[in-house]
Amino acid sequence: MMSKEVFVSGNTAVATGVSLVEPGVIAAYPITPQSPAVEKISEFIADGEMKSEYIEVESEYSAMSACIGAEAVGARAFTATSSQGLALMHEMLHFASGQRLPIVMAVANRTLAPPWGILNDERDTIAQRDTGWLQFYVESAQEALDTIVQAYRLSEQEDILTPTMVCYDGYIISHAYEKVVVPDKDEVQSFIPEYEPDEILNVEDPKTLGYAPSGYNTEYRVKQQLGTETAKGAIGDITEDYADQFGRDYVGMVEEYGPENPDVTLVTLGSVTGTVRDVVDKLNDQGREVGLVKLRTLRPFPYEQLADILKGTGAVGVLEKDISFGYEGAVFSEVRSALQGTNNVPSMNFIAGLGGRDITMENIENVYEKLFTMAETGESEGRIEFVGYRFSDGKGII
Amino acid sequence: MKTKEKPEKLSDLTKTPSGKAGSFKLTDVSGWKTFKPVLDEDKCINCLQCWVYCPHGVIERTSDDQAISIDLQECKGCGICADVCPTDAIEMNKIRGVDDE
Numbered sequence: 040m041m042s043k044e045v046f047v048s049g050n051t052a053v054a055t056g057v058s059l060v061e062p063g064v065i066a067a068y069p070i071t072p073q074s075p076a077v078e079k080i081s082e083f084i085a086d087g088e089m090k091s092e093y094i095e096v097e098s099e100y101s102a103m104s105a106c107i108g109a110e111a112v113g114a115r116a117f118t119a120t121s122s123q124g125l126a127l128m129h130e131m132l133h134f135a136s137g138q139r140l141p142i143v144m145a146v147a148n149r150t151l152a153p154p155w156g157i158l159n160d161e162r163d164t165i166a167q168r169d170t171g172w173l174q175f176y177v178e179s180a181q182e183a184l185d186t187i188v189q190a191y192r193l194s195e196q197e198d199i200l201t202p203t204m205v206c207y208d209g210y211i212i213s214h215a216y217e218k219v220v221v222p223d224k225d226e227v228q229s230f231i232p233e234y235e236p237d238e239i240l241n242v243e244d245p246k247t248l249g250y251a252p253s254g255y256n257t258e259y260r261v262k263q264q265l266g267t268e269t270a271k272g273a274i275g276d277i278t279e280d281y282a283d284q285f286g287r288d289y290v291g292m293v294e295e296y297g298p299e300n301p302d303v304t305l306v307t308l309g310s311v312t313g314t315v316r317d318v319v320d321k322l323n324d325q326g327r328e329v330g331l332v333k334l335r336t337l338r339p340f341p342y343e344q345l346a347d348i349l350k351g352t353g354a355v356g357v358l359e360k361d362i363s364f365g366y367e368g369a370v371f372s373e374v375r376s377a378l379q380g381t382n383n384v385p386s387m388n389f390i391a392g393l394g395g396r397d398i399t400m401e402n403i404e405n406v407y408e409k410l411f412t413m414a415e416t417g418e419s420e421g422r423i424e425f426v427g428y429r430f431s432d433g434k435g436i437i
Numbered sequence: 438m439k440t441k442e443k444p445e446k447l448s449d450l451t452k453t454p455s456g457k458a459g460s461f462k463l464t465d466v467s468g469w470k471t472f473k474p475v476l477d478e479d480k481c482i483n484c485l486q487c488w489v490y491c492p493h494g495v496i497e498r499t500s501d502d503q504a505i506s507i508d509l510q511e512c513k514g515c516g517i518c519a520d521v522c523p524t525d526a527i528e529m530n531k532i533r534g535v536d537d538e
């Protein structure tokens with residue numbers, strides 16, 4: 040079999056990526072907008088295209104628990120969820136990462152209620168930032184498929200042993216159809232080494248999992264931190280190997296787009312990156328030197344690279360689909376902390392796309408205009424702007 | 438809390454927080470209880486209710502003449518055994534000091 044091109048939704052691309060890896064156990068509970076992904080997986084299994092065991096569970100909490108059980112006996116596991124379902128998993132997310140079980144989970148990003156909504160923003164996964172999982176934010180259905188394959192190799196690396204979330208924007212990616220290249224299954228299998236964990240439950244050599252001799256909690260946390268730090272280098276290596284073998288290069292944790300040394304730079308993540316690319320092309324064609332930085336991972340956080348990329352630019356904006364109430368967008372805080380000590384570049388947070396609000400090219404052009412003004416004056420035009428705020432009472436800028 | 442193993446560097450620890458089955462026993466928990474069960478063998482009718490109900494499985498069946506013995510090292514002092522005993526053969530006594538465990 041060779042690679043082939045198909046025209047599919049993001050959810051089908053995710054399911055296809057999983058079918059190429061063929062984990063031992065899938066345990067998932069349906070939730071909009073993830074449902075078609077897990078329906079497709081169960082279809083693949085029913086049709087004999089995938090030999091995984093599909094465990095039907097009664098909640099997302101159980102889905103994650105079943106994945107933990109599966110990995111605890113040495114099987115590869117996969118699950119997928121969204122929004123409220125991810126929130127329900129919260130407790131078990133810590134069990135997965137703390138026990139160092141390299142589960143891979145796809146999350147179709149969806150807003151958290153209330154106000155009730157099924158459309159996209161990234162508040163659901165950003166709220167799980169501190170659960171000890173690695174987090175990728177992808178830009179397309181193709182990247183979702185490819186990142187799932189990469190995630191297994193990354194998570195299972197012996198000196199990493201950390202679960203990974205592959206976050207793909209609900210509807211914008213999950214339900215939109217794209218041309219997707221499906222790599223050859225044997226080639227994917229050769230890209231991911233055999234999974235042979237040794238600290239697993241085994242009747243021949245009974246073990247207690249989840250337990251550490253008391254007094255060594257800190258030391259196990261140090262191991263966890265070292266594992267996630269190791270992931271930084273590994274992501275670079277794995278994306279490079281993937282590019283060599285499959286021809287698609289996702290660069291690593293961050294990707295720069297646009298001219299070298301742009302006058303102003305916008306940092307963003309997820310599907311909106313595609314729209315920003317078009318704006319960057321348009322403005323650069325008009326002779327305006329604007330740059331884009333795509334943040335592909337939020338954990339591990341590539342602060343060294345960001346500091347290096349952003350230190351020479353005139354103003355930095357961070358466009359994100361979340362907010363940490365009482366402060367600012369979580370990604371903005373992190374980007375600013377990465378900039379600490381490099382220079383005094385003015386920066387501003389642009390909160391956009393909440394609850395599925397469209398982010399138009401015009402919105403992004405306005406963001407770049409603001410960054411140009413900031414670069415000229417050396418001062419921010421406010422700290423946080425809610426992009427597309429509908430009222431004219433001036434409260435959309437804080 | 439005492440542990441019986443003494444790792445000295447990160448690589449001495451297991452890769453993941455795990456240990457041999459029964460590794461909870463490595464931690465000395467005998468000091469966790471405020472009350473300890475005291476068995477009056479004369480009152481005991483060997484019905485094994487306490488053995489069934491003890492949530493920590495620390496009541497052991499012994500011989501036919503004397504059905505049970507309690508492992509005070511692992512007992513958490515919850516008092517369930519005393520509560521379920523039909524003949525009040527188990528009394529919960531307050532522990533007065535470290536030596537009284």
Ligand code: SF4
Nearest residue numbers: 491512513515516518
């Ligand atoms: S006090 Fe509780 S833990 Fe101790 S032997 Fe009785 S039932 Fe078991």
Ligand code: SF4
Nearest residue numbers: 481482484485487522
């Ligand atoms: S419940 Fe009471 S009578 Fe029955 S075995 Fe236990 S101590 Fe003896």
